[in-house]
Amino acid sequence: MEEFRANSGRVGGPFEGGDLLLLTTTGARTGLEQTSPLGYVRDEDGHLLVVASAGGAPRAPxxxxxxxxxxxxxxxxxxESFGAVAVPTEGAERDRLFAHVVRQAPGYADYQARVSRVLPVVRLERSFxxxxxxxxxxxxxxxxTWLRDQLRHVVAEADAYFAARTERPGGTGAPPAPLGLQLRQHCLAFCESMHTHHVSEDQGAFPVLAEKYPHLAPALARLRAEHRTVDRIRAELERLLADLTTAEPDHFRAxxxxxxxxLEAHLDYEEEVLIPPLSEIPAP
Structure with a gap:
């Protein structure tokens, strides 16, 4: 990783000449950042694809x-360094992209031949x-703007997901791929981003504004209360997403x-209250 960062992504040794990226994730158990060097392939639209091959190991990395x-x-x-939403592909889309990966990097076919598990192909979508x-x-x-756009994206995917599930025999069958993981990942990404944004405001921006503009105290108190309300709904959505295939559509949609x-009301009010004082603060 040090060699990668010191040489604009180029490394020597057995990986010399290969297409490598560094992927920094948040630990599922620890919550700590972890960085992994990975090979990648670009799809037809220029998205970065990484394969959870673990070198052909029986378990995913x-x-x-x-x-x-x-x-x-x-x-x-x-x-280049940027934020991304990681979306594992499914079904026919995964198979098509894996074939594309193998054409660019044949070694992944050898990894797949060693294991019974289907090697996941993950698309890294720029968050904004x-x-x-x-x-x-x-x-x-x-x-x-990003939060509003992401929320509309999640609503549209949820409508498509539950419509597809209802059309299955009996209305309870598994939905067709790839909407399941795609919806889950986008919804979780939205929830995490919104939570991070609100925490940064509560702990960073709001105390500074309260000290500089005492008359904003009632408005900031209201915004903090709205953060708690939205966060409770976020937690409920994440709980429902834990088993999306059996989620009750009406409850999820509600x-x-x-x-x-x-959120729309909160963002509108926040802009109304905060834009005037923020416009007076010099950019750092």
Missing amino acids: AWYHNLLAHPMARVEVGT PDAPFTGLVDKLLEVH ELARMTRE
């Missing part, structure tokens, strides 16, 4: 289990474009709709 628990990851490739920092107001609006109403 730790980084894969980390991504199932915490889909938000950090990717370093060449001189990395934009230059131009001020606190722009950063707040950037985060809020929680998602309540989350949407609460």
Whole structure:
């Protein structure tokens, strides 16, 4: 990893000339950051694909289990570093992408031949474009825009997922791939990002604003209370996602709709209250 970072992603030895990236995940059990050097292949749309092969070991590598628990990851490739949402592919899509990977890197076919488990193919989707920092107001609006877009994405995927499940015989069969893991990962990524955003406000931005603008105390207290309300709904959604295939559609949709109403109202109020004072603070 030191050689990778010191040489813009190029390394020597047995990996010389290979396409490598560094993937930083959050430990499923420890909650600590862990970085793994991995080979990658780009798909037809330019997305980065990594295979949880573990060199043909019978068990998936730790980084894969980390991504199932915490889909938000950090990717370093060449001189570039960006946040990503990790989405394991499923069914026919996985098979098509694995064949694409094997055409670019035939060694993965050997790894698959050694084990009975199906080697997961994970697509690393950029969480949002990395934009230059131009001020606190722009950063707040950037985060809020991403949260709103991600929530709409989750709602659309949930509607498609449950519609597909209802169309199966008896309305209770397993949904067709790839909506299951895709919905789960996007929803978890949204929940984690929203939680991180609110914690950073409660512990960082709000105390600074309260000291500089005492008259904002009632508004900041309301925003903190709304954070707790939204966080309770987030926890319920994550609990439902633990077994998405048997989740009760009406209950899931009701929680998602309540989350949407609460979050939209919260973001609107936060922008109304915070944009004026934030616009007066010089950009660091």
